[in-house]
Amino acid sequence: MPIDQHGDADLEGLSIRGLPKVSLHDHLDGGVRPSTIIELADAIDLDVPETDPDDLADWFADKSDSGSLVEYLTTFDLTTAVMQTREGLTRVAREFVEDLAADGVVYGEVRWAPEQHLARGLSLDEAVAAVQDGIEEGEDAAERSGRDIRVGQLITAMRHTDRSLEIAELAVDWRSRGAVGFDIAGPEEGFLPSRHRDAFDYLAAHFFPTTVHAGEAAGLESIRSALIDGRALRLGHGVRIAEDLEVVSSEADEVYVKFGDLARWVRDREIPLELSPSSNLQTGAIQKWGTTMEDHPFDLLYQLGFSVTVNVDNRTMSRTSLTRELSLLVDAFEYTLDDVEAFQLNAAAAAFLAVEEREELIEIIAEGFAS
Numbered sequence: 001m002p003i004d005q006h007g008d009a010d011l012e013g014l015s016i017r018g019l020p021k022v023s024l025h026d027h028l029d030g031g032v033r034p035s036t037i038i039e040l041a042d043a044i045d046l047d048v049p050e051t052d053p054d055d056l057a058d059w060f061a062d063k064s065d066s067g068s069l070v071e072y073l074t075t076f077d078l079t080t081a082v083m084q085t086r087e088g089l090t091r092v093a094r095e096f097v098e099d100l101a102a103d104g105v106v107y108g109e110v111r112w113a114p115e116q117h118l119a120r121g122l123s124l125d126e127a128v129a130a131v132q133d134g135i136e137e138g139e140d141a142a143e144r145s146g147r148d149i150r151v152g153q154l155i156t157a158m159r160h161t162d163r164s165l166e167i168a169e170l171a172v173d174w175r176s177r178g179a180v181g182f183d184i185a186g187p188e189e190g191f192l193p194s195r196h197r198d199a200f201d202y203l204a205a206h207f208f209p210t211t212v213h214a215g216e217a218a219g220l221e222s223i224r225s226a227l228i229d230g231r232a233l234r235l236g237h238g239v240r241i242a243e244d245l246e247v248v249s250s251e252a253d254e255v256y257v258k259f260g261d262l263a264r265w266v267r268d269r270e271i272p273l274e275l276s277p278s279s280n281l282q283t284g285a286i287q288k289w290g291t292t293m294e295d296h297p298f299d300l301l302y303q304l305g306f307s308v309t310v311n312v313d314n315r316t317m318s319r320t321s322l323t324r325e326l327s328l329l330v331d332a333f334e335y336t337l338d339d340v341e342a343f344q345l346n347a348a349a350a351a352f353l354a355v356e357e358r359e360e361l362i363e364i365i366a367e368g369f370a371s
């Protein structure tokens with residue numbers, strides 16, 4: 001099935017872009033327009049590697065495809081450098097929401113780490129306020145162009161620093177003003193969620209939802225700590241949960257699999273997996289299974305009944321969109337409209353929203369896919 005130049009694929013006569021979608025794992029500093037980086041850099045006299053937006057988009061894609069995690073991570077130095085002022089944060093957040101709306105996303109959660117945006121004098125609180133202003137401006141702009149979208153903040157702490165309790169307090173402080181959840185990000189290997197037990201205890205005591213990056217750069221031990229120490233309600237990627245599955249035999253359409261206790265828990269308790277197909281390939285998260293989309297354990301997890309959701313992780317680095325990620329999966333695994341709808345319904349059910357708001361979201365999706 002052909003995917004057009006915008007990453008869209010025709011699915012049973014429908015454009016994937018036109019279908020209502022939910023985006024749960026989408027980094028703010030990973031989704032900045034190249035043209036905006038160039039303009040914001042100019043305003044603060046910062047050198048950029050390319051001064052033409054298309055060339056800069058290529059630069060991001062090349063670094064991210066290089067197979068070197070170090071090269072990949074340097075791209076974030078550039079995006080975060082232009083997001084150190086109120087103006088920069090607000091603009092990036094506004095455009096982030098507009099870009100999601102243009103891609104057919106009706107509900108999104110944007111994650112970012114306020115502690116990484118204080119280099120030019122903003123306080124944590126001012127940084128969160130700047131992003132919230134941008135989100136609301138983006139929602140209004142989308143509405144004016146006839147698109148309804150709602151976006152919540154996932155306030156993120158860095159796992160290699162020691163500010164997680166302070167960031168958890170910040171998140172809870174913003175809970176009725178735009179923050180919907182908490183996350184930890186950054187180097188997973190060597191920095192278990194248990195290291196941030198104080199923060200997670202605080203969040204649990206305040207009944208504040210957490211998702212935790214786990215099962216991407218590290219394996220089962222990290223996922224176990226995310227669930228036990230982090231009380232994670234969702235797993236950021238979580239793709240390496242497949243390491244706890246033993247495929248005993250596989251013939252025709254029948255796959256016989258032995259579950260480890262951890263995989264059984266994640267599947268049976270319906271703990272959503274925030275899978276990000278292109279990113280998982282680029283970061284080597286799925287290298288145990290192979291190097292192409294067809295090798296991704298996404299389909300195995302889906303067929304076994306895990307709550308799989310489809311995400312972008314970093315749109316600028318992977319030069320992608322939610323539409324494109326779904327198109328790549330449809331292409332690799334011959335998914336139907338019903339499958340793509342199931343992924344959206346999983347994501348809607350996993351959203352950090354009140355139950356009546358999730359039901360509303362589920363209705364919007366069901367209507368959109370039925371029409």
Ligand SMILES: [Zn+2]
Nearest residue numbers: 027213236313
């Ligand atoms: Zn991520």
